[in-house]
Amino acid sequence: MIRRSQGMLTQLYAGCDFIIMQCSFLVAFYIKFMSGWMGYEWHLPRSNYLTWSLIYGVIAVGLGYLTNFYSPKRKKRFSFEVFKIIQIQAVSLLILIMILFLLKQMDVSRHFLAMFFISNLVFIGFYRYAIKLGLKSLREKGYNKQFVLILGAGSLGRRFYKNVMHHPELGFEVVGFLDDFQTAHEESPQYYKPILGKVEELESILQSMLVDEVIIALPLDAHDKYGHIISICEKAGVRTMIIPDYYDFLPARPHFDNFAGMPLINVRDIPLDDLSNRVMKRMFDIGFSLIAIAFTLPLMLIIVLGIKATSKGPIIFKQERVGLNRRTFQMYKFRSMKVLEQASSDQQWTTADDPRKTKFGSFLRKTSLDELPQFFNVLFGHMSVVGPRPERPFFVEQFKEEIPKYMVKHHIRPGITGWAQSNGLRGDTSIKDRISYDIFYIENWTFLFDIKIIWKTVWNGFVNKNAY
Incomplete structure (x- = not known):
């Protein structure tokens, strides 16, 4: 009976969320195109916007099920619920934008999308809070205890x-x-x-x-x-x-697994161990890398010509790095050094006045443009957009003996940028400090945390005094 009631409540929440999102569509459409408050010359028919609103609703409800948003949350604070609402709506909007981009539907109003997103946050948050207050009032009166x-x-x-x-x-x-x-x-x-x-x-x-x-x-x-x-x-x-x-x-939020019919307690709580979180992050990685490759393709062609014109050798430099679950992979970069023995690049740090660098390569490394091919690593599943930076096997063997918890970073996919890098820990900086930042990221991952790191990386600029 309890399971059946919870199932009905889950479906009720999902249905209400979907209806609220369509109400948000009506509000956003009215404000943008019918109220006269915002000027416009032409817009797509209402049926087009309604179609995308319905698709958005299906995506958001689907993500809600994937992330257990509709499961009973009696023991969760409302702040947790607010965070999940923001997370699901933000990811749904990004997925919708990626679909619009891939289908070349560029005439959908960005102002409409922004108002639609904000309306969803406000209306869903409001009705959820009203339900929360109502249940709290009933409990205070002795009901539902x-x-x-x-x-x-x-x-x-x-x-x-x-x-x-x-x-x-x-x-x-x-x-x-x-x-x-x-x-x-x-x-x-x-x-x-x-x-x-x-x-x-x-x-x-x-x-x-x-x-x-x-x-x-x-x-x-x-x-x-x-x-x-x-x-x-x-x-x-x-x-x-x-x-x-x-x-x-045990961690504050222990994770329970089941292996061969026996329950196991995971003593290190890693949010990305959860399948729904991994799926969400991977979907974002694929979409982001596709968009990044499309937008930077002209720049990458210019870099290719620059490399060919200034030095002999291959355009792409491949180097073995240690990634998820200590598996190695070939990480791609634009070649920024002269062609040397493989051991020279695998076992030596790059220095500020490194004679191995080409002049054009120095520019690429200083501006981090040499790392653009890593978006293909993300697309192929070797890396993520955000995560701990991957290291060479030679140094991994060295650091795991010298730095406590160094190997924890390999519990998730490595990234193009990370919490350590966005805080200036690049190049010749403390490995111990970097690991501290990496472990904090691993144990406190959220989708919004990824967005913050990407924003911080862009805001701080790609040029870094330690990047050489």
Whole structure:
């Protein structure tokens, strides 16, 4: 029954979002083309805009399902919901723009798209917030509350209780504790709910009281009781959750996997381990790289002519780098140095007055134009637009022994630019500092974080004093 209700709620949210987006289309179309507030000479028929609005709605709802946006979020703050709304709408708009670009539909008004996007954010955010306030009001009046029983009145149970008390908006109410060794709390009795009995009395307690969830907060040496406890709860139709005694070793948002039928806990929380996030990032990478290649193609042709005119040798320089999951790949660059032995480029750092560089190559490296072919690496799946910069195998072997957590950077695809590079850590700068920035990016990835890094890279300019 609970699953069916959640499924209906999921479909209701998705349907409401789609309807709201079409209402946003009407508002944006009226403001741009019918209100007279904004001047225009000619525009596509309304049916054309309606078609793109419907396509946008399908994309946004589809992304919502992919990112679990429509799953129940009772334990999530509204700020999280706002972030997901912005993320989904932004990605949907980018996908729509890419479709328009690829289909050469260049007559769609950019002002309309901007107003449509803003209207979606405002209207969806408003109705979601109204629902949130309504549910909160019902919970404060005693409706839609979830009653929780905590097994274990030790440090784990007490800490969980304090956290529940600090978040009344979630609608949880602790009915009491069960514990085999404590009969009273060391702290103020007014603060804690009573100890109702011992753990062995769980079955009778569940029969005599209304309990929706049982939280197992017992020490590790009591794990042999878990099977019996869970069996009692399932017999009574009560949900069970476990707080592991070793939770201090876990990340704030632990990720659970399943391998060969056995659950596993991932002790390093990486958002890009989630399939929906990987799909979203990959879709963006493909679209962005296609657009970047199309726009920079004339410039790349000029660079090709410049390389051929100033030095002998191949136009593209290929170098082995270490990428995702420590797999190697060939990274592409415009050749900026004289043709030398492979070992010379694989095991030497480039210096400011490096005699191996050509004059035209120095310009390319200083302006980062030598890295334009890496958009093909992105298109082929070797790299991402944003991520830790890939390193040569020779230096990876060296750094992994010298710098703690260096190899963590290989949990995701390397990037053309990254959080470290956008903060000026390029060329002859601290490897340790770069890794610190890379790990922060890996553990805190969001789509908007990628956009921020791209914007920061463009805003700061491609010329860098450390790039040589």
